[in-house]
Amino acid sequence: MFTSQADVCVIGSGSGGKMVAQRLARAGRRVVLVERGYVGGFCPYVACVPAKSLLLSAAAGLSWPAARALRDEAVGGRDDSGAARGLTDDGVEIVRGTARLDGPGRVLVEDGPTTPARITARITARTVVIGTGSSPVRPELPVDVATWTSEEALAADELPARLAVVGGGPVACELAQAYAGLGSRVTMLVRGEHLLSGEPSWVGEALADVLRGDGVDVRTSTSLDALADLDVDRVLLGTGRTPTTSGLGLDEDWLTSAGAVRTDGRCRVVDASGSPVEGLFAVGDVTGISPYTHTANHQARTVVDELLGRGRDADYSAIPRAVYTHPPVFSTGDTSGDGARSARFSVTEVERANLLELSAPRDQRRALTGAVELFARDGILVGAACLGPEADSWGAELSLAVRARLTVDLLAHHVRAFPTWSEAVFPALEELQG
Numbered sequence: 303m304f305t306s307q308a309d310v311c312v313i314g315s316g317s318g319g320k321m322v323a324q325r326l327a328r329a330g331r332r333v334v335l336v337e338r339g340y341v342g343g344f345c346p347y348v349a350c351v352p353a354k355s356l357l358l359s360a361a362a363g364l365s366w367p368a369a370r371a372l373r374d375e376a377v378g379g380r381d382d383s384g385a386a387r388g389l390t391d392d393g394v395e396i397v398r399g400t401a402r403l404d405g406p407g408r409v410l411v412e413d414g415p416t417t418p419a420r421i422t423a424r425i426t427a428r429t430v431v432i433g434t435g436s437s438p439v440r441p442e443l444p445v446d447v448a449t450w451t452s453e454e455a456l457a458a459d460e461l462p463a464r465l466a467v468v469g470g471g472p473v474a475c476e477l478a479q480a481y482a483g484l485g486s487r488v489t490m491l492v493r494g495e496h497l498l499s500g501e502p503s504w505v506g507e508a509l510a511d512v513l514r515g516d517g518v519d520v521r522t523s524t525s526l527d528a529l530a531d532l533d534v535d536r537v538l539l540g541t542g543r544t545p546t547t548s549g550l551g552l553d554e555d556w557l558t559s560a561g562a563v564r565t566d567g568r569c570r571v572v573d574a575s576g577s578p579v580e581g582l583f584a585v586g587d588v589t590g591i592s593p594y595t596h597t598a599n600h601q602a603r604t605v606v607d608e609l610l611g612r613g614r615d616a617d618y619s620a621i622p623r624a625v626y627t628h629p630p631v632f633s634t635g636d637t638s639g640d641g642a643r644s645a646r647f648s649v650t651e652v653e654r655a656n657l658l659e660l661s662a663p664r665d666q667r668r669a670l671t672g673a674v675e676l677f678a679r680d681g682i683l684v685g686a687a688c689l690g691p692e693a694d695s696w697g698a699e700l701s702l703a704v705r706a707r708l709t710v711d712l713l714a715h716h717v718r719a720f721p722t723w724s725e726a727v728f729p730a731l732e733e734l735q736g
């Protein structure tokens with residue numbers, strides 16, 4: 303049996319866990335990382351990277367075989383040996399298996415699905431960092447039909463002729479557009495009144511129009527019972543994810559009602575009263591906070607800083623929320639509109655839009671769509687929602703502005719290059735100025 307005494311034991315090597323392990327090892331800490339799946343987590347292999355690859359292939363008009371080949375090249379054949387080698391070169395000790403807590407600072411590692419599981423390693427560490435990510439929600443369907451999770455869809459070799467996508471969140475929207483563009487007949491069943499339910503309604507409605515223009519049959523305010531009336535080859539479950547905490551040995555007092563691990567501003571695990579649990583941290587989707595790779599990375603940097611003596615709180619006030627459809631969606635901050643003034647302007651009215659339209663061959667010209675809406679309280683920008691060409695890039699300025707609590711007046715007088723998409727924020731800012 304493998305035994306180890308370490309400064310830090312990281313459970314899960316997704317984006318956040320991997321960064322914690324790597325940076326602390328480089329800082330001279332002895333780090334053991336436990337991983338039961340891919341080293342590097344799902345994002346590089348069956349999530350973010352292959353999704354964007356398929357979307358770009360669809361936008362370029364590639365065939366399914368060509369898109370599949372490019373996807374497999376982008377994910378390196380789903381071979382994590384390079385990622386593992388990079389970590390070991392930095393001094394991280396990797397243990398394969400499933401981890402569970404066995405008391406303060408003690409971690410047991412078990413092998414595969416044997417019953418009872420066989421303990422293969424015992425690790426003692428002063429600090430344990432949990433980064434076990436999340437798992438797809440699998441709702442019960444009213445029909446007997448083959449299903450995919452998003453991970454399965456992004457690793458699949460087949461292209462279904464008829465695909466139903468259940469859900470209206472970012473992943474569902476991205477995969478609906480990708481598969482429609484690659485040749486599937488796609489129907490989306492969305493329980494809510496519009497796509498992207500956490501964003502202003504116009505964003506979801508505009509994106510639905512885009513998807514319909516790409517051939518997707520988008521049906522909002524629709525229950526799963528509608529599947530009984532569809533003739534489909536596959537159902538893609540895009541109904542969300544839940545934190546992966548089962549079997550970790552966590553005290554129930556450390557979990558929220560939604561099953562996420564409770565954390566404070568320093569990403570320390572806390573109990574229901576808010577008291578930190580000695581030597582225990584959590585990062586990434588398992589915390590239930592803004593489930594994006596960049597959020598996990600932000601939390602990882604927070605943990606590293608705390609353990610290296612330069613502690614600071616994580617700041618979630620302006621985490622970007624991006625959907626990589628064509629055109630993309632980018633939102634940040636508080637876009638609920640509660641107690642805020644808002645102003646919106648169409649990105650199609652800036653000169654960059656005219657240039658883009660003129661640059662396309664006449665037989666390929668397509669009407670552009672998109673807008674930016676800004677939200678302010680007491681003269682300070684608190685949120686922004688954007689949909690339009692390259693919004694995932696030019697929207698970053700607004701995320702920084704929300705984080706820095708910049709005033710509407712300052713932003714209205716900030717000089718932006720001509721001709722760029724970001725000029726669309728000027729009229730909205732001027733309207734907020736009154």
